[in-house]
Amino acid sequence: MLFWLVVLLFAVVIFSMFLGRYPVPGFISFERLSSDSLAQKLVFNLRVPRILTALLLGASLAAAGGVFQMIFSNPLVDPGFLGVSQGAAFGAAMCIIFLGGAAWAVQASAAFFGCLGLLLSYLLARRVRYGGWVLRLVLAGIAVSALFSAGLGILKYVADPLSQLQEITFWLLGGLWSITWRQFLTILPVVVISLFIIWRMRWRLNLLSLGDETAFSLGLAPTRERTLLLIAGVAATSAVISVAGIVSWVGLIIPHIARRLFGADSRYMIPASILIGSIFTILCDDLGRTLMAGEIPLGIITSLLGAAIFAYIMINQKLPTHK
Amino acid sequence: MDNTLLSFENITFTYPTGKTPVMKNFNLSIDKGTITVILGPNGAGKTTLLHLALGWLHPSTGKVKLLEKSLSVYTRRELGQWMGLVPQNENTPFDYSLLEYVLLGRTPYLEPLAMPSEKDLEISTQKLTEVGLSSLIHRSMPSLSGGERQLVLVARALAQQPKLLFLDEPTSHLDLSNKSKLVNVLRGLQSQGVTIVFTTHEPDVASALATHMVLMREGEILQTGPIDQVMNDVSLTALYHLPIQVKEIDGKRVVLWDN
Numbered sequence: 408m409l410f411w412l413v414v415l416l417f418a419v420v421i422f423s424m425f426l427g428r429y430p431v432p433g434f435i436s437f438e439r440l441s442s443d444s445l446a447q448k449l450v451f452n453l454r455v456p457r458i459l460t461a462l463l464l465g466a467s468l469a470a471a472g473g474v475f476q477m478i479f480s481n482p483l484v485d486p487g488f489l490g491v492s493q494g495a496a497f498g499a500a501m502c503i504i505f506l507g508g509a510a511w512a513v514q515a516s517a518a519f520f521g522c523l524g525l526l527l528s529y530l531l532a533r534r535v536r537y538g539g540w541v542l543r544l545v546l547a548g549i550a551v552s553a554l555f556s557a558g559l560g561i562l563k564y565v566a567d568p569l570s571q572l573q574e575i576t577f578w579l580l581g582g583l584w585s586i587t588w589r590q591f592l593t594i595l596p597v598v599v600i601s602l603f604i605i606w607r608m609r610w611r612l613n614l615l616s617l618g619d620e621t622a623f624s625l626g627l628a629p630t631r632e633r634t635l636l637l638i639a640g641v642a643a644t645s646a647v648i649s650v651a652g653i654v655s656w657v658g659l660i661i662p663h664i665a666r667r668l669f670g671a672d673s674r675y676m677i678p679a680s681i682l683i684g685s686i687f688t689i690l691c692d693d694l695g696r697t698l699m700a701g702e703i704p705l706g707i708i709t710s711l712l713g714a715a716i717f718a719y720i721m722i723n724q725k726l727p728t729h730k
Numbered sequence: 731m732d733n734t735l736l737s738f739e740n741i742t743f744t745y746p747t748g749k750t751p752v753m754k755n756f757n758l759s760i761d762k763g764t765i766t767v768i769l770g771p772n773g774a775g776k777t778t779l780l781h782l783a784l785g786w787l788h789p790s791t792g793k794v795k796l797l798e799k800s801l802s803v804y805t806r807r808e809l810g811q812w813m814g815l816v817p818q819n820e821n822t823p824f825d826y827s828l829l830e831y832v833l834l835g836r837t838p839y840l841e842p843l844a845m846p847s848e849k850d851l852e853i854s855t856q857k858l859t860e861v862g863l864s865s866l867i868h869r870s871m872p873s874l875s876g877g878e879r880q881l882v883l884v885a886r887a888l889a890q891q892p893k894l895l896f897l898d899e900p901t902s903h904l905d906l907s908n909k910s911k912l913v914n915v916l917r918g919l920q921s922q923g924v925t926i927v928f929t930t931h932e933p934d935v936a937s938a939l940a941t942h943m944v945l946m947r948e949g950e951i952l953q954t955g956p957i958d959q960v961m962n963d964v965s966l967t968a969l970y971h972l973p974i975q976v977k978e979i980d981g982k983r984v985v986l987w988d989n
Contacts, residue, residue: 618820
């Protein structure tokens with residue numbers, strides 16, 4: 408069944424290449440693509456990098472979400488929760504207001520503050536006086552996220568409502584309208600390495616979800632292995648957030664969908680999350696760029712469709728019985 | 731010839747967040763092929779003792795040794811092959827099937843990044859059969875009763891094929907027939923040469939299974955030795971601060987207590 412998801416992913420990528428609003432809303436024909444040089448430029452310089460970035464975005468958020476839910480033994484965790492998402496949002500807003508909104512600067516600032524959010528969460532967690540390490544990290548993440556979201560509130564309040572505020576809001580809702588080959592290639596190595604680590608360590612992820620005592624008794628070094636997976640998840644998440652803004656719900660919902668379809672075992676859950684996340688995000692982005700003449704922010708579509716699909720699967724799908 | 735498998739030498743242990751030591755000048759050795767029961771009131775330090783034995787907790791002073799060598803000379807994977815643990819309880823937030831869960835016990839035998847093989851699957855299925863859960867292997871963990879979960883944890887530890895097995899209150903949720911089944915499973919392990927250490931609050935289980943007994947109170951050993959020397963009115967009364975009588979009925983020890 409995983410094989411068919413791979414086939415579906417390829418099909419969706421090809422399908423999306425031909426879908427757009429040039430020359431008319433809908434599909435572009437082969438003849439047109441082979442004769443029209445503007446169409447060729449449009450497809451290969453704008454659509455293809457955008458589709459491939461959507462693929463990385465969906466894969467990273469879903470994989471990191473799956474990893475975080477496992478290593479924190481908590482099915483309600485989202486990849487941005489350790490201060491990463493709110494930190495990045497704060498950084499982007501700061502840059503838009505005080506440094507002008509050049510795309511590269513917004514990305515750099517978002518990535519910097521995303522990592523700062525994580526660092527603060529980590530340092531705070533080390534000083535919390537009670538609870539196990541996992542609980543302390545979760546609590547610290549909540550506190551740091553709240554801090555940055557308060558800061559973001561202040562920035563939105565002082566932003567110029569006619570230009571800056573719109574730009575901030577659009578960034579917060581996430582989108583891939585500005586993606587070029589250069590941006591795709593910038594995040595590609597980080598994402599590929601992180602996903603590779605997560606994919607190779609997926610069996611051990613199962614053990615980490617059972618708690619340290621058990622993981623240790625089965626021969627793991629839980630603290631070390633959890634830290635490595637955490638870094639891989641955060642690196643992938645920060646990389647994609649920095650170019651795409653905050654695309655919500657993918658990281659929370661896709662792992663649940665994968666678990667419903669393939670079971671809890673991360674041998675299947677992790678690859679399924681990566682594939683379903685990619686397919687889902689590419690399709691959502693297709694809708695965002697073709698449905699209306701203007702661009703619909705990606706985050707709105709992922710939330711809307713994600714929630715609907717999730718509710719449907721929760722109600723209708725029986726738990727998988729295993730091979 | 732020295733028959734010692736595991737030894738605790740002058741252990742003191744204080745939790746990082748605590749002030750008073752949980753273990754005080756603790757010395758104990760466990761011989762190969764024995765079944766040792768650790769008996770003691772709540773909070774005596776029984777679980778801490780098992781965690782120290784696993785290497786999960788490090789003693790503040792003193793050394794835990796496996797075959798005369800400090801635990802720190804073994805790799806994580808080697809220790810995973812040596813020692814298994816059946817914890818008191820375990821958090822399972824996700825819907826694993828029983829088979830997937832027991833399969834996790836094979837991890838110490840896998841290369842660090844490898845996936846379990848058909849053979850691992852076979853062993854896991856067989857261990858689930860041994861604890862009497864073969865009809866439930868595709869059921870999900872959260873749908874089980876407390877006693878069934880406890881048996882799954884035992885099956886996972888069996889799949890780990892340890893030479894030294896620790897069980898933390900393994901019978902606390904089991905009904906009488908499952909208790910007797912577990913006692914038989916553990917006796918079978920002993921006959922294959924596995925050394926067993928377990929804690930319990932049930933003297934009948936202790937008496938039915940153990941060859942040796944350790945009486946612990948407030949992080950110290952009150953008495954230790956072969957079970958027929960240790961399990962008597964005087965020592966148990968001193969252990970629980972409660973009038974206790976040990977009677978023999980049809981060759982079995984029975985514990986009576988009085989308010």
